[in-house]
Amino acid sequence: MSPRTDWVAHLVLCGGVALFLLPLWLLMVGATQDGSAIARGELSFLPDLRNLGIFWEVLTDKGPGGATIWHMLLVSGAMALAIAFGKIVISLLSAYAVTFFRFPLRMVCFWTIFITLMLPVEVRIVPTYAVMANFGLINSFTGLAVPLIASATATLLFRQVFLVVPDEMVEAARMDGAGPLRFLRDILIPLSAANMAALFVIVFVYGWNQYLWPLLVATDPKLDTIVIGIVKMIGGDTVTDWNRVMAAAVLALLPPVLVVLLMQRWFVKGLTEGDK
Amino acid sequence: MERRTIFAGWVLPVCLVAPQLLLTFFFFLWPAAQAMWFSLMRQDAFGIRTEFVGLENFTDLFADPLYLDSAVRTVVFCSAVAVLAMGTALLLAVFADREIRGRTIYRTLLIWPYAVAPAIAAVLWVLLLNPQIGIVAHGLKAIGIIWDYRLNDTQAMLVVILASAWKQVSYNFIFFLAGLQSIPKTVIEAARMDGARGWRRFRTITLPLLAPTVFFLIVVNVVYAAFDTFATIQAITHGGPGKATETLMLKVYRDGLINLDLGSSSAQSVVLMVGVVVLTALQFRFIGRRNAE
Numbered sequence: 001m002s003p004r005t006d007w008v009a010h011l012v013l014c015g016g017v018a019l020f021l022l023p024l025w026l027l028m029v030g031a032t033q034d035g036s037a038i039a040r041g042e043l044s045f046l047p048d049l050r051n052l053g054i055f056w057e058v059l060t061d062k063g064p065g066g067a068t069i070w071h072m073l074l075v076s077g078a079m080a081l082a083i084a085f086g087k088i089v090i091s092l093l094s095a096y097a098v099t100f101f102r103f104p105l106r107m108v109c110f111w112t113i114f115i116t117l118m119l120p121v122e123v124r125i126v127p128t129y130a131v132m133a134n135f136g137l138i139n140s141f142t143g144l145a146v147p148l149i150a151s152a153t154a155t156l157l158f159r160q161v162f163l164v165v166p167d168e169m170v171e172a173a174r175m176d177g178a179g180p181l182r183f184l185r186d187i188l189i190p191l192s193a194a195n196m197a198a199l200f201v202i203v204f205v206y207g208w209n210q211y212l213w214p215l216l217v218a219t220d221p222k223l224d225t226i227v228i229g230i231v232k233m234i235g236g237d238t239v240t241d242w243n244r245v246m247a248a249a250v251l252a253l254l255p256p257v258l259v260v261l262l263m264q265r266w267f268v269k270g271l272t273e274g275d276k
Numbered sequence: 277m278e279r280r281t282i283f284a285g286w287v288l289p290v291c292l293v294a295p296q297l298l299l300t301f302f303f304f305l306w307p308a309a310q311a312m313w314f315s316l317m318r319q320d321a322f323g324i325r326t327e328f329v330g331l332e333n334f335t336d337l338f339a340d341p342l343y344l345d346s347a348v349r350t351v352v353f354c355s356a357v358a359v360l361a362m363g364t365a366l367l368l369a370v371f372a373d374r375e376i377r378g379r380t381i382y383r384t385l386l387i388w389p390y391a392v393a394p395a396i397a398a399v400l401w402v403l404l405l406n407p408q409i410g411i412v413a414h415g416l417k418a419i420g421i422i423w424d425y426r427l428n429d430t431q432a433m434l435v436v437i438l439a440s441a442w443k444q445v446s447y448n449f450i451f452f453l454a455g456l457q458s459i460p461k462t463v464i465e466a467a468r469m470d471g472a473r474g475w476r477r478f479r480t481i482t483l484p485l486l487a488p489t490v491f492f493l494i495v496v497n498v499v500y501a502a503f504d505t506f507a508t509i510q511a512i513t514h515g516g517p518g519k520a521t522e523t524l525m526l527k528v529y530r531d532g533l534i535n536l537d538l539g540s541s542s543a544q545s546v547v548l549m550v551g552v553v554v555l556t557a558l559q560f561r562f563i564g565r566r567n568a569e
Contacts, residue, residue: 006376009376013372013376016368016386016445017385019445020445043411093296094295094297096289097290097293098293101288101289102286103285104286109293113300115300116300116305118549118556120503122506123545125532125541126533126541126542128307131306150300151296162279170279211393211510212506212507227507231398234511256391256392257388257391257392259391260388268450272454
């Protein structure tokens with residue numbers, strides 16, 4: 001548009017980028033430095049390149065609970081994937097049911113799902129714990145993942161997609177002899193692939209970053225997620241191995257950030273169109 | 277809106293919707309109903325006898341200066357986080373929307389913090405502001421400011437606000453940028469022809485068109501600040517020093533799961549629930565408006 005460079009824009013945007021990247025840079029270079037030097041307040045802006053192996057070494061470190069870092073990463077990954085796939089599958093199916101069929105209490109079902117929007121874990125924390133205890137789900141992987149699979153937002157998103165599928169398409173599929181399940185598999189699922197990709201990013205990040213829920217239902221260190229582990233590590237007043245905490249934090253950051261960066265296009269579109 | 281073309285039968289759809297409904301019932305509706313029920317009960321000190329006390333838990337709650345303090349603190353905290361996170365994001369989005377070189381790179385570099393866990397954002401800010409190891413903390417000391425958020429109430433609040441707002445900027449940025457991009461270029465062009473420039477054009481043309489996004493984000497940011505920052509605050513200050521950063525969310529957690537006061541924490545849960553219902557209702561009003569446009 002304008003032939004000259006927009007210096008103000010570059011200045012503001014570089015400031016914003018620095019605001020985000022500087023703490024990350026400090027975290028990464030800090031990981032390679034000497035822990036006791038950091039504790040004395042001698043954190044340097046430059047990495048100690050001889051010590052890059054720390055990101056590998058720290059994997060076998062034990063957290064305060066006794067689980068190793070790689071085990072915590074594994075739990076986080078399994079939890080995030082289970083929640084992401086579970087949520088996508090059951091939301092797809094329930095949205096399909098309430099959109100393409102008429103059955104008794106259909107709208108009651110829809111509103112029941114809808115209400116969960118207003119009941120985040122945080123507002124029903126104590127009784128949810130009681131329910132989990134009654135089911136014997138405390139300290140189990142099932143308890144960690146399954147209750148977070150229910151989702152109104154994902155159901156609403158798929159419903160929006162399904163509502164605009166042209167009637168002609170449904171008719172044509174029916175004339176060709178496709179039953180409801182065939183229609184779902186061959187037409188609706190390919191049609192909503194982009195939405196599923198976006199949802200996958202949002203839910204994976206959501207699952208990986210959980211803190212309150214694992215804190216509530218999993219006291220067994222075997223189920224410590226990496227986020228829980230890191231908060232435990234900095235919880236004590238006398239942290240000496242700051243560089244190891246930092247290295248673990250880098251490893252905790254990496255998977256969700258990579259997922260967002262690699263799937264950025266679908267993610268941004270899905271987020272702003274589907275609203276959360 | 278309804279579909280015209282539909283499939284027959286009701287066994288299949290009921291089976292398809294069942295998993296979602298079962299999860300919803302057992303982990304959402306049932307606990308929520310229990311919270312309401314327990315909020316009307318009181319247990320004796322030994323947890324043996326439970327009696328019905330009506331709304332007494334609620335009247336006690338609103339007469340408790342500690343609870344009211346926490347409520348005021350939560351309002352201050354949420355407003356500060358929302359204003360800071362949205363203001364920064366809007367500024368960045370306005371410039372990222374301009375036709376400048378390298379804007380896709382800028383966007384990517386401004387979006388990634390969306391993926392950072394609130395608890396990890398806390399670690400990053402500890403690195404900057406911890407009185408012993410923090411780089412910024414050393415800078416503050418060098419210019420003569422006595423800095424220790426582990427002792428100073430105001431500083432503690434400031435740190436949790438900064439860490440919480442920092443993490444939310446990306447989310448707001450994504451929505452503001454989408455909002456700005458959806459404003460027709462012809463409208464901006466027309467305003468330019470009429471001689472509206474810079475700040476005036478932004479205030480009279482851009483901002484009103486962005487209003488639905490702003491309202492939507494206010495609700496999202498307040499909900500985020502009220503609930504999701506639990507991890508951030510817990511990791512940095514544990515609600516301290518004293519109760520200086522204890523928001524309602526930290527209080528309900530502490531009273532319910534540490535102090536095991538079932539009646540009071542259930543009443544607190546119900547109050548939070550009412551808050552979320554009001555905010556969600558507001559949100560849907562504004563989303564409805566946004567879709568209409």
